[in-house]
Amino acid sequence: MESNPVLLESKSSPINLLNEMQQLRLLGHLCDVTVSVEYQGVRAEFPAHKAVLAATSKFFKEVFLNEKPVDGPRSNVFLNEVQVADFASFLEFVYTARVEVEEDRVQRMLEIAEKLKCLDLSETCFQLKKQMLESVLLELQNFSESQNSEEESAARLRTTPMAETEREPPDSSIAVPGRGASPDGLAAKPKEK
Numbered sequence: 001m002e003s004n005p006v007l008l009e010s011k012s013s014p015i016n017l018l019n020e021m022q023q024l025r026l027l028g029h030l031c032d033v034t035v036s037v038e039y040q041g042v043r044a045e046f047p048a049h050k051a052v053l054a055a056t057s058k059f060f061k062e063v064f065l066n067e068k069p070v071d072g073p074r075s076n077v078f079l080n081e082v083q084v085a086d087f088a089s090f091l092e093f094v095y096t097a098r099v100e101v102e103e104d105r106v107q108r109m110l111e112i113a114e115k116l117k118c119l120d121l122s123e124t125c126f127q128l129k130k131q132m133l134e135s136v137l138l139e140l141q142n143f144s145e146s147q148n149s150e151e152e153s154a155a156r157l158r159t160t161p162m163a164e165t166e167r168e169p170p171d172s173s174i175a176v177p178g179r180g181a182s183p184d185g186l187a188a189k190p191k192e193k
Contacts, residue, residue, distance in 0.1 A: 021052055022095040033075050037082045044084040046091055056094040058117035086112050093121050
């Protein structure tokens with residue numbers, strides 16, 4: 001009797017793997033590359049794992065695949081014009097699939113994602129920027145609609161009283177000065193039966 005194949009799939013394994021790799025990196029265990037970044041005189045070194053960087057960044061993949069074996073067991077990569085905080089956020093993202101940054105840094109994170117050819121971070125930044133833009137546009141639209149509504153209300157309030165005072169009764173025979181009658185004709189109104 002033949003048994004049907006079944007799929008054994010873990011939903012938590014990818015998250016657990018990332019968490020464990022992050023812990024190993026933070027403790028400096030099994031790290032086989034040091035990434036040195038420098039921006040305007042500020043420099044920092046980050047130990048990391050080649051496999052994680054190569055799997056998440058085409059830039060690092062190209063660097064590591066083209067590296068000469070003479071470099072030894074641990075290699076160094078130097079990145080100029082990359083801010084320390086931005087690279088630290090990049091590393092946190094590639095090791096955890098999430099990172100919290102200030103809104104004004106999203107554009108810089110997009111730039112580092114493009115520079116390091118990290119598609120996941122690039123798409124994440126792009127989607128967040130799109131949401132931020134849509135939110136701003138929605139706020140502007142709501143503000144514009146409320147301004148238009150206020151202006152229409154104010155216009156109605158201004159025109160309604162004026163229109164009532166300017167109207168004359170439909171069969172008015174009262175002479176109004178300036179409409180072809182003299183001031184003397186105001187007192188005299190013939191009575192009709």
